[in-house]
Amino acid sequence: MSIATGFNWRALIGFQLGWFALIFWQNLALVPVAMYWCYGLWCLTLRQRLAVLIILLIGLCIDALLIQCNILQFLSAQGVELMGLPLWFIALWAIFALASVEFMASVLTPPWLAAILGASGGPLSYYSGAALSGGALQFPSGMWSAVCLIVVWALIAILLGQSRRLYVETA
Numbered sequence: 001m002s003i004a005t006g007f008n009w010r011a012l013i014g015f016q017l018g019w020f021a022l023i024f025w026q027n028l029a030l031v032p033v034a035m036y037w038c039y040g041l042w043c044l045t046l047r048q049r050l051a052v053l054i055i056l057l058i059g060l061c062i063d064a065l066l067i068q069c070n071i072l073q074f075l076s077a078q079g080v081e082l083m084g085l086p087l088w089f090i091a092l093w094a095i096f097a098l099a100s101v102e103f104m105a106s107v108l109t110p111p112w113l114a115a116i117l118g119a120s121g122g123p124l125s126y127y128s129g130a131a132l133s134g135g136a137l138q139f140p141s142g143m144w145s146a147v148c149l150i151v152v153w154a155l156i157a158i159l160l161g162q163s164r165r166l167y168v169e170t171a
Helices: 009-042 046-068 087-107 111-132 143-166
Strands: none
Touching (some): 009 087, 046 143, 087 111, 087 143, 111 143
């Protein structure tokens, strides 16, 4: 389903299933999530694919910076890491970037709404993911971690909503 023709239910359901699979099974869910991500990219235009990759890279850099600032912490993983992020968390960013382009950014176009949804949804996703992941993700700075995540995700959501015009073709 194209972004321009209505709400993309496949993207919403695929993102939620991928998120839960990666949180619960972490590296065991990499293959099906990667297959879903590749299919999702295949359904997009070239500009949208580029937007997904840019969002993915920016997100990984932001979380790597949060790790360096002791806002986020991952238990030492058995497996591949990039910039301090385990492979399953990189895959989580990949499906988030895909979902952002496919449907989330269209909701985030008013900056005030983007700030509210980002400031609440982003940190809640991190904290619920941490609770469901068996302690793989932790927040060593306590309340400071929460405050930083609220601010960072409010800004991310605003940027996602405002950047949408760069990759969506208008009729």
